[in-house]
Amino acid sequence: MRFQSTNGGRHELGQNFLRNPNTINRFVAVVRETKGGILEIGAGDGAITRKLSLLGRELTAIDVDERHVKRLRQNFSTIRVERADALRFTLEFPVIVGNIPFSLTTPILRRLLKASSWHDAVLLTQWEVARKRAGIGGRTMMTAQAAPWYVFELCGRVPAQHFTPQPSVDGGILHVTRRERPLVPSKERRGYENFVYATFTGKGRTLAQVITQSTGAPSNDVSRALSDLSLTAIRLPRDLDVEAWVSLWSRLARNRPR
Numbered sequence: 512m513r514f515q516s517t518n519g520g521r522h523e524l525g526q527n528f529l530r531n532p533n534t535i536n537r538f539v540a541v542v543r544e545t546k547g548g549i550l551e552i553g554a555g556d557g558a559i560t561r562k563l564s565l566l567g568r569e570l571t572a573i574d575v576d577e578r579h580v581k582r583l584r585q586n587f588s589t590i591r592v593e594r595a596d597a598l599r600f601t602l603e604f605p606v607i608v609g610n611i612p613f614s615l616t617t618p619i620l621r622r623l624l625k626a627s628s629w630h631d632a633v634l635l636t637q638w639e640v641a642r643k644r645a646g647i648g649g650r651t652m653m654t655a656q657a658a659p660w661y662v663f664e665l666c667g668r669v670p671a672q673h674f675t676p677q678p679s680v681d682g683g684i685l686h687v688t689r690r691e692r693p694l695v696p697s698k699e700r701r702g703y704e705n706f707v708y709a710t711f712t713g714k715g716r717t718l719a720q721v722i723t724q725s726t727g728a729p730s731n732d733v734s735r736a737l738s739d740l741s742l743t744a745i746r747l748p749r750d751l752d753v754e755a756w757v758s759l760w761s762r763l764a765r766n767r768p769r
């Protein structure tokens with residue numbers, strides 16, 4: 512069935528519905544391990560909503576498409592259903608989940624990582640995005656910036672054939688957990704993020720040169736820090752893990768005027 516709404520067609524809304532029961536169960540099994548009320552983003556025709564409603568927890572389902580909202584309300588009388596845009600709706604829920612439109616992955620993730628309310632997010636995103644966020648094959652700048660506050664875990668690959676219509680790429684289940692104790696004090700977050708940005712975008716032939724430039728620290732201090740932290744073999748910022756970023760921040764960048 513071709514689906515139209517005042518928000519645009521199926522393609523614009525990223526309406527790739529999950530149809531594989533094993534994948535739906537796998538997704539909900541990750542959510543089951545979390546605690547507290549749940550917000551489901553992009554509930555669609557309720558394939559995940561149905562299983563979530565069996566967890567016996569408070570559940571709010573949103574979708575931007577009014578036809579889905581109408582049908583969700585008819586099918587799920589005990590849960591709260593709202594017609595809402597995931598880029599605007601409140602994120603004041605302990606747990607945020609969803610098979611989110613692939614085209615909105617980055618803005619939704621950015622929004623989530625800025626919000627302070629939730630403690631777990633379970634998202635079905637494009638496989639490459641889920642992999643990179645989880646730091647497999649190198650971290651993205653966004654992950655490196657967020658890592659002192661969040662743990663990113665990859666919980667499995669979802670073949671494109673498990674969706675209808677079939678997207679051009681596989682999906683991946685990403686579980687993001689807020690750290691109870693951040694590895695960098697939250698009042699230093701802006702400075703830390705700037706340091707990561709400056710290092711990711713900095714110029715230099717070696718990591719030492721890049722960090723010397725991004726921090727303004729003397730090159731001897733940078734070389735000593737990299738050696739003390741056993742990081743001399745690392746060539747690119749994306750290959751630094753969260754412990755390395757945090758150590759470099761506290762040794763070389765935190766107390767330097769910028």
Ligand SMILES: C[S@@+](CC[C@H](N)C(=O)[O-])C[C@H]1O[C@@H](n2cnc3c(N)ncnc32)[C@H](O)[C@@H]1O
Binds near residue numbers: 529530559576
């Ligand atoms: C990939 S489908 C997932 C549907 C269903 N949860 C499933 O897994 O089969 C994404 C859903 O997000 C909805 N959507 C698209 N843009 C949205 C937005 N900005 N805010 C909320 N929902 C949106 C679409 O209408 C669609 O139902």
